Amino acid sequence: MKKIAIIGGGIAGAQTAVELAARDHQVIIIEKSDELGGNIKDYGCKAVDVCLKDNLCLVDDVFNEVEDFDNIDILFQTRVNDFTGKPGSYSLGIEREGVFSSIDDLDYLVVATGYTKWSDLETGTPEVYEDKRIIWASQLEEFIKSRKDHLDVDHKLTLDFEPESAVFIQCNGSRSIQEKAKYCSRICCGYSYRMARVLKHFFPEIEITIFFMDLQEGGYLQELSYQKLDDNEIGYINCKPIKVSSQDEKINIFYEDQKKGKKDNLKTDLLILSEGIHAKKVNEEWSRLFNLQLDEYGFLYPIEDQKDTNIYLAGTIKGPKDIAGTISDSKNVAYKIINDNKTGG
Ligand SMILES: Cc1cc2nc3c(=O)[nH]c(=O)nc-3n(C[C@H](O)[C@H](O)[C@H](O)COP(=O)(O)OP(=O)(O)OC[C@H]3O[C@@H](n4cnc5c(N)ncnc54)[C@H](O)[C@@H]3O)c2cc1C
Ligand code: SF4
Numbered sequence: 472m473k474k475i476a477i478i479g480g481g482i483a484g485a486q487t488a489v490e491l492a493a494r495d496h497q498v499i500i501i502e503k504s505d506e507l508g509g510n511i512k513d514y515g516c517k518a519v520d521v522c523l524k525d526n527l528c529l530v531d532d533v534f535n536e537v538e539d540f541d542n543i544d545i546l547f548q549t550r551v552n553d554f555t556g557k558p559g560s561y562s563l564g565i566e567r568e569g570v571f572s573s574i575d576d577l578d579y580l581v582v583a584t585g586y587t588k589w590s591d592l593e594t595g596t597p598e599v600y601e602d603k604r605i606i607w608a609s610q611l612e613e614f615i616k617s618r619k620d621h622l623d624v625d626h627k628l629t630l631d632f633e634p635e636s637a638v639f640i641q642c643n644g645s646r647s648i649q650e651k652a653k654y655c656s657r658i659c660c661g662y663s664y665r666m667a668r669v670l671k672h673f674f675p676e677i678e679i680t681i682f683f684m685d686l687q688e689g690g691y692l693q694e695l696s697y698q699k700l701d702d703n704e705i706g707y708i709n710c711k712p713i714k715v716s717s718q719d720e721k722i723n724i725f726y727e728d729q730k731k732g733k734k735d736n737l738k739t740d741l742l743i744l745s746e747g748i749h750a751k752k753v754n755e756e757w758s759r760l761f762n763l764q765l766d767e768y769g770f771l772y773p774i775e776d777q778k779d780t781n782i783y784l785a786g787t788i789k790g791p792k793d794i795a796g797t798i799s800d801s802k803n804v805a806y807k808i809i810n811d812n813k814t815g816g
Contacts, residue, residue: 476563479583481509482530483786483801485537487581490805492540500545507534509585515616517665519672525665526794554760558781579781579808586787589644589746602717605742634740636678639663645747656747657791660687663745667705680706748791
């Protein structure tokens, strides 16, 4: 039996834990908050009259399984502050509610502390005003989640008001050198399209426009296309707007219409700002403590072969991924540990 500590109880940490526990290994999850789930615990299923394959239904079983395994211990409200030893006999110093202790004789360590979303960063996006008609995608996620029984698709979506029009602006905080995130976050085109379908489902008369740089979607929704937007009566404009302002009863979006070659305005009742996946500040600490490398955006990758160090990284700590990508990455990490014959049983 191998003894493994996993830092982070999001879907990456939880999936790695169940794979290891199912092979009778001993797992300790160290989670800084008081519940499992990570970012996705606040996101809602985006099924309408059909499933839109947002993967959210993949996660509940995993978190339930974690709770059911006797060989998984979960330490909530716990932080790591020290790390010593060598592969096969590591010790982690931890602090839980002001009490310091250590977890000893660890064969492996998995770091799965995930990502930060753009709205949580201090830099934020300058276009966000104190206006209830401008919301982050994660706020719309919370409204969608509050549909309560997401399987009952007729259950009303409640917003603070009934919008007659809505606009999504994509690539907020991503694909921008200025915002120190030159990369594509991969997930926001897909969730915005699904959110637009949810809005259409509950407000059939609503006019929806999405400002895209281009469409990026892999995984379950590979066929996402401008034609698909047209088919679902979702308008799109191929540019990133120049300016957003509050005007009278509307939000005004000033943009350059590349097709017509001129500047134009669009007024809307509701503006949803997409937000991507960003590296957590704690990655800097992990890079020092566990001898890992930070990439130019602050995501982590190993310096030495993980087979030699027994220190693995799982999920979005390494860069943007959707739930399906995170689950498959985490299974991969677990199988590497399970199949490593140099330590434990
Ligand atoms: C607005 C938005 C909507 C999205 N919608 C979808 C969708 O519909 N479908 C989809 O497939 N994907 C979606 N995603 C992507 C999805 O959120 C990620 O793929 C997934 O959450 C990654 O899981 P993770 O475990 O890597 O990270 P996280 O969810 O970030 O989990 C990390 C965990 O580590 C814990 N932690 C952090 N720091 C510490 C520390 N120092 N010590 C101990 N614990 C720590 C955290 O509390 C958390 O529990 C969306 C993303 C965004 C931003
Ligand atoms: S997934 Fe779409 S919205 Fe998100 S950064 Fe990539 S191109 Fe922009």
